[in-house]
Amino acid sequence: MTVFIVRRLMQSVVILLVMSVIVFLGVFAIGNPVDILISPDADQMERERAIRALGLDLPLWEQYFVFLRNAAVGDLGRSFVFNEPALRLIFERMPATLELAFTAVVLSLVVGIPLGLYAGLKPQTATSKGIMAGSIVGFSLPSFWQGLMFIMVFAVMLGWLPSTGRGQVGSFLGIKSSLFTRDGLAHVILPAINLALGNAALIIRLTRAGVRETLLQDYVKFARAKGLTHRRVVGVHVLKNILIPLVTVVGLEIGGLIAFAVVTESIFAWPGMGKLIIDSINQLDRPVMVAYLMMIVFLFIVINLVVDVLYSVIDPRVRLQDVKG
Amino acid sequence: MSQPTLAVRDLKTHFFTRGGVVKAVDGVSFQIGKGRILGLVGESGSGKSITGFSILGLVDPPGRVVEGEILLKGENLVGQPDERLRAVRGNRIAMIFQDPMMTLNPVLRIDTQMIEAVQAHHDVGADVARARARDALGRVGIPSPEERLNAYPHQFSGGMRQRVAIAIALLNNPEVIIADEPTTALDVTIQGQILYEVQKLCRETGTSLIWITHDLSVVAGLADDICVMYAGKIVESGPIDDVLDRSLHPYTKGLLGSVPSRNKRGSPLAQIPGMTPSLLSLPSGCPFADRCPRVQDDCRAALPPMVEYRPGQAARCIHPHVEGRA
Numbered sequence: 336m337t338v339f340i341v342r343r344l345m346q347s348v349v350i351l352l353v354m355s356v357i358v359f360l361g362v363f364a365i366g367n368p369v370d371i372l373i374s375p376d377a378d379q380m381e382r383e384r385a386i387r388a389l390g391l392d393l394p395l396w397e398q399y400f401v402f403l404r405n406a407a408v409g410d411l412g413r414s415f416v417f418n419e420p421a422l423r424l425i426f427e428r429m430p431a432t433l434e435l436a437f438t439a440v441v442l443s444l445v446v447g448i449p450l451g452l453y454a455g456l457k458p459q460t461a462t463s464k465g466i467m468a469g470s471i472v473g474f475s476l477p478s479f480w481q482g483l484m485f486i487m488v489f490a491v492m493l494g495w496l497p498s499t500g501r502g503q504v505g506s507f508l509g510i511k512s513s514l515f516t517r518d519g520l521a522h523v524i525l526p527a528i529n530l531a532l533g534n535a536a537l538i539i540r541l542t543r544a545g546v547r548e549t550l551l552q553d554y555v556k557f558a559r560a561k562g563l564t565h566r567r568v569v570g571v572h573v574l575k576n577i578l579i580p581l582v583t584v585v586g587l588e589i590g591g592l593i594a595f596a597v598v599t600e601s602i603f604a605w606p607g608m609g610k611l612i613i614d615s616i617n618q619l620d621r622p623v624m625v626a627y628l629m630m631i632v633f634l635f636i637v638i639n640l641v642v643d644v645l646y647s648v649i650d651p652r653v654r655l656q657d658v659k660g
Numbered sequence: 661m662s663q664p665t666l667a668v669r670d671l672k673t674h675f676f677t678r679g680g681v682v683k684a685v686d687g688v689s690f691q692i693g694k695g696r697i698l699g700l701v702g703e704s705g706s707g708k709s710i711t712g713f714s715i716l717g718l719v720d721p722p723g724r725v726v727e728g729e730i731l732l733k734g735e736n737l738v739g740q741p742d743e744r745l746r747a748v749r750g751n752r753i754a755m756i757f758q759d760p761m762m763t764l765n766p767v768l769r770i771d772t773q774m775i776e777a778v779q780a781h782h783d784v785g786a787d788v789a790r791a792r793a794r795d796a797l798g799r800v801g802i803p804s805p806e807e808r809l810n811a812y813p814h815q816f817s818g819g820m821r822q823r824v825a826i827a828i829a830l831l832n833n834p835e836v837i838i839a840d841e842p843t844t845a846l847d848v849t850i851q852g853q854i855l856y857e858v859q860k861l862c863r864e865t866g867t868s869l870i871w872i873t874h875d876l877s878v879v880a881g882l883a884d885d886i887c888v889m890y891a892g893k894i895v896e897s898g899p900i901d902d903v904l905d906r907s908l909h910p911y912t913k914g915l916l917g918s919v920p921s922r923n924k925r926g927s928p929l930a931q932i933p934g935m936t937p938s939l940l941s942l943p944s945g946c947p948f949a950d951r952c953p954r955v956q957d958d959c960r961a962a963l964p965p966m967v968e969y970r971p972g973q974a975a976r977c978i979h980p981h982v983e984g985r986a
Contacts, residue, residue: 553762560716560757561777561828562750565742571776575767650767651812 336647340640347636351629355406358628359399368619372415389415402625411629412622416615421626425608431501432600432607434512436592438527440585443534448581450535451542456569458547466539473536482529482602489525497522499604526603530596534588541584545577552576578649586642590635663734665868666715666753666836667691671728671738673707673714682939684710684723686892689966692836692885695866697859699883699900701873701915705936707892708872709758712838715870716755717745732835751781754829758841760822764813770797770824771809777831796827800857819850826858833865840872855882876919880904888912891937891947894966898973908975908982910952946977954979 373385386392390401402412411421450470454463490498502522505515513519549555550573558572597609604610608627615623646653673685685707692698702708713719715730717737730737732752737745749755757763765773774793775786782789790809797805800823813821822842829837839858843851859882862869873879879886880900887897888911896909907913917930934951943949945960952959956979968974969982 553757553759554765556718557755557757557763557825558765558773559718560749560755562746562748562780563776564746564780567776567780572765572768576765579767651769652766652814 336644340644343640343643347633347640350636351632354632355403355625355629356399358625359395359402362621362624363395365616366619368415368621371619406629411626414615414620414623416618416620416623421622422630424611424623425626425630428606428608428611430512431605432593432596432609434514435523435526435530435596435599435605435607436589438514438523439530439534439592440589442527442531443538443588444585446531447535447538448542451539452546452569452574454539455543455546455550458543467543470536470539473539474533476532478529478533478598479602481532482526482599485525485529486602496525498525501606526599526605529603530592530599534592537584537588538581541580542577545580546573549573549576575649579646582642582645582649586638586645590631590638593634594631664691664731665694665696665733666870667729667731668711668715669729669731671711671714671730672726673710673719673723674726675723677722680940682723683892683942684939685714687728688887688889688892688894689728690885690887690894690897692868692870694835694868695863696885697862697869697871697883699871699873699879699886700889701876701879701886702889703874703936705939706889707939708874708889709840711889712755712840712870712872715836715838716749716753717742718749718755747781750777750829750834751832752834753836753838754832754834756822756825756829756837756839756842759845760818760825760842761845763825764821766813768812769809770811770813774809774824774828774831777828781832792831793827796831797824799830799861800824800827801853802827819846819854822846822850822854823857826854826861830861830865830867834867836868836870837862838870838872841874843878844873844875851878876904876915888915891942892939893947893976895948895977896973896975897966898970902970902973906970906973906981908969908973908980909948909977910954910979910981911948912975913981914951914953 368389369382369386369391372389373382377385383392390398393401405412409422413419414421414424417424450466454466457463486498489496500522502513502519503516504511504513504519506512507515513523555568555572558568563572593608595609596605596607597613599605600607600609601613608630612624612627614620615627668691669689671685671688672683675682675684688707688711690698690700700708700711710719710723714725715737717725717740719725725738728738732748737748764770771790771793774796775789778784778789778792779786784792794805794809797808802808802820802823808816813824816824822845826842837858842858843854846854855878858869861867871879871883883900885898886900886903887894888903888909889895890911896903896907896912898908903912904916907916911932914930914932918932920929932951937943937947937950943960945962946952946955946964949955949959958978964976964978966974966976967978967980969980
């Protein structure tokens with residue numbers, strides 16, 4: 336397994352390199368930051384000095400190699416706008432996004448798995464049909480619209496929950512998070528539900544499909560023939576088997592939630608990475624964009640690795656080794 | 661004769677589908693004494709597996725037992741609450757399935773799957789249950805059972821997995837084991853071993869065995885008695901030698917005729933013409949009438965009753981193969 340992980344990490348370096356080229360070219364294609372950053376009144380001399388200071392006078396391939404050289408020592412460049420290291424900017428915003436994504440994942444699992452189990456075990460009941468209909472609504476409604484409706488209903492009309500921002504941040508075991516204060520929790524609920532809804536719907540459908548399929552397997556019937564209780568058959572024999580597809584999807588979804596929390600963060604003015612990247616794109620803050628995208632790529636690599644390792648824990652038939660050829 | 665271990669009386673299991681009522685098991689009766697082996701033989705779709713599942717109360721919707729009695733030592737299991745049936749399943753009546761590759765849960769270790777089977781019925785600690793599981797594995801001939809307990813199903817071959825399934829069935833010393841074609845998916849040498857082991861274990865422990873199969877040659881060397889099923893009904897029953905050597909029902913004759921054997925080498929294999937009738941729309945008379953070589957007009961009039969033509973040997977036929985009758 337160690338060999339597997341080491342080899343996997345080496346492959347990751349290649350992926351990161353390839354991605355860096357794509358990202359660099361993509362960001363270059365979006366537009367020239369000079370037009371936005373330098374005031375139109377500036378004279379030619381000033382303009383050129385600024386361009387040289389930002390390193391934009393070099394040809395693209397040279398800029399790329401400068402970036403690579405710096406990246407090798409952990410420096411992904413300084414933000415044009417804030418004049419701070421891009422990585423530090425991202426890391427400042429990251430806890431907010433992570434706590435939002437984490438809450439959303441937990442919510443969608445806590446809601447999705449039981450509902451999916453129920454719908455899978457009793458497919459004919461009205462409740463199950465209601466759950467399935469609800470799940471279609473859940474992932475069909477556009478996320479931004481859901482968010483706006485939440486704000487309108489719960490913040491404006493009912494006035495139960497705050498509509499914007501991150502609440503008070505508490506500290507627990509050295510971890511700072513708004514999940515540890517009442518005010519923080521109140522702030523996180525709406526955006527987390529907004530982010531979780533589509534996922535919960537997906538998990539419901541996935542769990543239901545898994546249960547429906549697993550129930551037909553001989554080993555479930557054999558487990559019943561052994562005289563096991565219904566609870567044990569479902570809780571152990573069925574659940575452990577449907578965890579396999581669930582782990583895959585949830586793993587990918589976590590990455591997706593972190594990377595694409597952009598919409599939710601914009602609507603709820605959540606001070607996370609998503610808002611940072613939107614602002615950076617608007618201002619053509621290249622280093623931040625590049626650093627952000629590289630971070631996300633790295634995140635996906637890590638998540639996929641964790642998912643693969645989890646696989647081998649859940650499913651004894653999976654052995655972690657490279658398939659040659 | 662003393663009370664039979666298991667008696668099934670007029671069992672009817674129907675499936676209520678959109679297309680109509682499928683009478684998968686339609687009035688099946690048989691009984692089995694302590695330590696006896698009963699062969700339940702029939703083609704695919706004749707209702708033999710459903711009979712087995714009905715006894716355990718494991719018929720899935722849209723099917724259910726609509727009528728009849730299943731008497732385990734005199735106690736009727738039909739209509740009992742599920743908790744009562746659960747206490748019987750795996751404890752007093754155990755079952756072995758057809759495909760050993762599918763019966764063990766792929767993500768659970770063997771010991772987990774065996775210990776839970778013991779603990780479902782006995783209030784014992786994990787160590788006691790584990791010791792019992794180890795002994796059961798040893799009894800079915802699995803080498804180094806202690807180590808194998810920690811293995812996962814995919815680390816066993818098909819034959820070994822079936823042995824594990826048999827060991828699980830034996831765990832709680834059941835009074836009856838229902839074996840649903842347990843050797844069909846295995847290759848012939850393993851088949852022979854499994855047959856031998858199961859027979860030996862049942863004789864040793866006094867367990868009654870219902871062996872469901874479509875393979876007459878398997879039953880021939882194994883069973884004491886045999887029931888031949890066709891379209892959800894038993895068409896012939898009796899002691900194994902009588903039924904095989906002096907079959908009454910033309911269907912039994914047909915089945916026997918279609919078994920390849922050495923002295924028929926070279927000649928085309930006899931077969932029963934036609935196919936099993938749809939269980940949705942059975943003819944009113946004998947369900948075998950359309951395929952029967954001895955069919956006469958009165959066969960189609962009404963369903964023939966089971967008639968005991970010889971002591972212990974009965975057939976559902978009004979023109980059976982009996983000496984002196986046409």
